[in-house]
Amino acid sequence: MAMARKSKANKIGRDNPMLVFPFTVARVIRESHDTFSLELESRNRRREFSFVPGQFNMLYVYGIGEVPISISGDPNRSKVLVHTTREVGTVTRAIRKLKVGDTIGVRGPYGRGWPIEKAHGHDVVLVTGGIGLAPLRPVIYCLLSNREKYGKIVLLYGARTPEDILYRKDLERWRSRFDLETYLTVDRATGAWHGNVGVVTSLIGRSSFDPFHCVAMACGPEIMMRFTMLELQKRGVEDARMFVSMERSMKCGIGLCGHCQIGSTFVCKDGPVYSYNSVRNIFMKREM
Amino acid sequence: MENLERILSEHPFLAGMDTKHIQLLVGCASNVVFQKGEFIFREGESADAFYFIRHGKVAVETYIPQKGPIMIRSRSEGEIFGWSWLVPPYRWHFDARALELTRAVALDGKCLRGKCEEDHDLGYEIMKRFALIIAERLEATRLQLMDIYGDGPKK
Numbered sequence: 429m430a431m432a433r434k435s436k437a438n439k440i441g442r443d444n445p446m447l448v449f450p451f452t453v454a455r456v457i458r459e460s461h462d463t464f465s466l467e468l469e470s471r472n473r474r475r476e477f478s479f480v481p482g483q484f485n486m487l488y489v490y491g492i493g494e495v496p497i498s499i500s501g502d503p504n505r506s507k508v509l510v511h512t513t514r515e516v517g518t519v520t521r522a523i524r525k526l527k528v529g530d531t532i533g534v535r536g537p538y539g540r541g542w543p544i545e546k547a548h549g550h551d552v553v554l555v556t557g558g559i560g561l562a563p564l565r566p567v568i569y570c571l572l573s574n575r576e577k578y579g580k581i582v583l584l585y586g587a588r589t590p591e592d593i594l595y596r597k598d599l600e601r602w603r604s605r606f607d608l609e610t611y612l613t614v615d616r617a618t619g620a621w622h623g624n625v626g627v628v629t630s631l632i633g634r635s636s637f638d639p640f641h642c643v644a645m646a647c648g649p650e651i652m653m654r655f656t657m658l659e660l661q662k663r664g665v666e667d668a669r670m671f672v673s674m675e676r677s678m679k680c681g682i683g684l685c686g687h688c689q690i691g692s693t694f695v696c697k698d699g700p701v702y703s704y705n706s707v708r709n710i711f712m713k714r715e716m
Numbered sequence: 717m718e719n720l721e722r723i724l725s726e727h728p729f730l731a732g733m734d735t736k737h738i739q740l741l742v743g744c745a746s747n748v749v750f751q752k753g754e755f756i757f758r759e760g761e762s763a764d765a766f767y768f769i770r771h772g773k774v775a776v777e778t779y780i781p782q783k784g785p786i787m788i789r790s791r792s793e794g795e796i797f798g799w800s801w802l803v804p805p806y807r808w809h810f811d812a813r814a815l816e817l818t819r820a821v822a823l824d825g826k827c828l829r830g831k832c833e834e835d836h837d838l839g840y841e842i843m844k845r846f847a848l849i850i851a852e853r854l855e856a857t858r859l860q861l862m863d864i865y866g867d868g869p870k871k
Contacts, residue, residue, distance in 0.1 A: 546750065558865035588865040592819040614782075615860045617787040622815050625790040627859040634794070655855070 445682050448488050448533035449475075451509065453526050459594045461641060463559060465500065465512040468532065476506040481566030482541030482673060482701045486681050487511060488533030489522040489714065496678040496696070498563035499537060504573060509534065512562040538681040539700050542567050542645050543671055551579040551642035553635070553665075555627045555656045557586040560648030561594050563673050563700075567645065568602065575607055579642070582609045582635045586628025586652070590614050590621045609635060628652065632659040639664035645701075647673040654711055657704055670704035720745045723821055727768055729796055729845055737838045744827035750774075750814035757808045763800035767824045769793055772818025777811045789856075790815070801825025806807055 455467035466606050468475060484498040486671060496519075501510025506700045513677070515524045519549060534635075544567060552571060556564050571581055593612065603610045611631045613624035629652070644665055646656045653672045660670055676688035676695040683697030693699065721742045724730055730738060750756055756767070756774060759867040767774075769791055776789040776797065788810060800808050806825065809838070832839030 586865075588863065592865065613790075615863070615865070618784060621774075621787060623790070624792070625787045627856045629859070630856055634792070651859070652864050655859060687835065 431668075445538070446535065446680070448486075448535045450531050451534045453528055453530045453532060454508065455528065455548075456526070459512060462516075463512065463514045463592075463594060465510055466510040466523065466526070467501070468511070468534065469507065470509075471531070477509050477537075478506050479503060479537040479566075480541030481544060481570055482563055483537035483539050484540070484563075484678070484681075484696075484700065485509070485511065485534050485536030486678075487519075487523060488535070489519055489526070490531070492522040493519045494533075494679075495519040495523075496538075496681065498673075498700070500562035500565045502569040503566050506568065509602070512559065514559055520667055522645060536681060538678075538696055540698065542673075542701050543643065543703075544570050547571075547643040548577045549579070551582070551637040553582045553632075553637050553642055553644040553660070554586070555584045555628060555644065555646040555648075555653075555660075556630065557648030557652045558588065558592070559594065560646075560652070560673070564645060564647050565595060565598065566569050568598075572605075572608065580609060580637050581607065582611075582637050584611050584613075584628055584631040584635060586613045586615065586631075586648070588615050590617055590623070609637075611635060627655075629655045629659045631658070632663060642669065644670045645672075646670070650675070650711070657708075657711070667705045667708060668703055671701055672704055672707065672709065673700045674702060677698065720747070720821060720844075723768070723770065728794075729768070729849075733841055736838075737835075737841060740831050740835065740838055741823060741828070744831065746820050746824070748822045750820070751819045752814055752816050756814060757798070758766050758811050759808055761808050763798065763806045763808045764825045766796060766798035766801055766825060767820040767822050769795050770819045770821060772817055772820070773815040775813050775815050777813060779811065785811070785813075789853075792831040796849060798814040799850060801828070802842075802846055834867050848870070 450471045451468040452471060453466055454469045457465040459465055479499050480609050481503055484496050486494045487497050488494045497511045500512040501508060513520050515521050554564050571578055602608050613626050613628055613631055617625050642665060644660050646653045657670055674695050676690060678696040679685045679687040683694035683695045688695040721738060724741055725738045771793055773790060773792045774797060775787045777785045777787050779785050797812060800806060832842055
């Protein structure tokens with residue numbers, strides 16, 4: 429009887445996408461002066477949380493409000509849900525104040541993720557800037573856990589300054605691997621920095637992937653993605669093989685409210701990941 | 717000299733250039749080495765060369781009083797730096813410093829300017845190529861100035 433009740437409860441959770449589930453803050457990780465990650469665990473310890481890299485959740489701080497935040501953890505660790513965000517407004521500031529043991533509401537996951545399967549047998553180029561690395565980190569975990577399925581994997585990551593670089597431990601691990609080409613760059617630095625300085629798009633010409641047999645995924649500020657697409661095109665990558673993650677004001681998460689509509693699509697439901705083919709015109713429209 | 721000709725003719729920057737023009741460039745070229753931390757040139761000095769980096773990394777910097785050196789751009793293997801040799805008054809606008817042991821091919825700017833004046837076809841080829849580099853630098857600088865990773869929308 430109890431089993432039947434629990435099974436029903438789980439089913440309700442899946443069938444009702446607006447249902448908010450309580451999660452406990454298990455760990456708070458300071459990534460930079462204004463960016464942090466939260467590791468969350470379900471109050472129902474037996475509940476597993478599965479998601480596709482690129483999807484997002486609505487995080488609800490009780491009494492304050494809700495924000496859409498992409499999932500930045502490892503899809504293979506289904507007991508821990510990781511979100512990385514910056515303190516930019518009321519809700520994210522409230523999230524930042526949460527402590528280990530506090531409760532936060534989670535509903536999701538929502539949206540379409542990155543085309544990882546489409547990349548099987550091809551080189552993969554990941555171009556990201558700033559906090560855009562967060563939605564791509566699950567992709568990197570996935571690619572590396574199935575490394576044999578892909579050709580070269582190239583990660584190009586740009587940050588504002590060396591102090592703004594996220595996931596330093598992960599990046600150190602990735603840079604030490606021979607099967608992952610990782611380049612970092614910052615927009616400005618003092619003399620103590622010995623890495624690259626310049627915009628992330630300048631790394632595209634330097635990396636050694638096959639432009640005719642690759643899948644490119646870009647995530648970051650929209651203007652960065654625009655210039656990334658132009659650089660990839662210069663290298664010969666087809667528009668249909670380039671993917672971007674769009675950011676709009678998502679509210680309901682299921683394509684009902686219309687807040688995140690761009691053109692004929694809803695970012696929360698039809699995105700946030702789109703092929704460049706399908707949003708190329710939107711990129712150039714100022715009204716969008 | 718044969719080695720320099722091979723290095724220059726295989727470099728993407730000079731792809732498609734006539735052999736006779738490459739040979740003219742070789743006449744102005746030399747191998748150079750910079751130790752880690754060594755200044756390759758300093759702001760205000762006479763801009764008398766540009767460089768093809770064969771190995772190593774170079775920081776393009778400017779010095780801000782009370783703040784110290786700020787790195788504006790880095791250049792590494794396979795890349796080119798320095799275009800002030802092409803534009804009067806032929807003075808460097810920034811410092812360049814080797815971040816690690818750096819080997820490069822230096823093209824003597826004064827020698828090259830002379831050859832470009834004598835052979836306008838060569839001059840046109842060089843200008844076309846440097847125009848691309850200058851445009852790319854301008855675009856990158858604009859992106860840097862936009863501070864694109866700054867605060868996003870309030871949430």
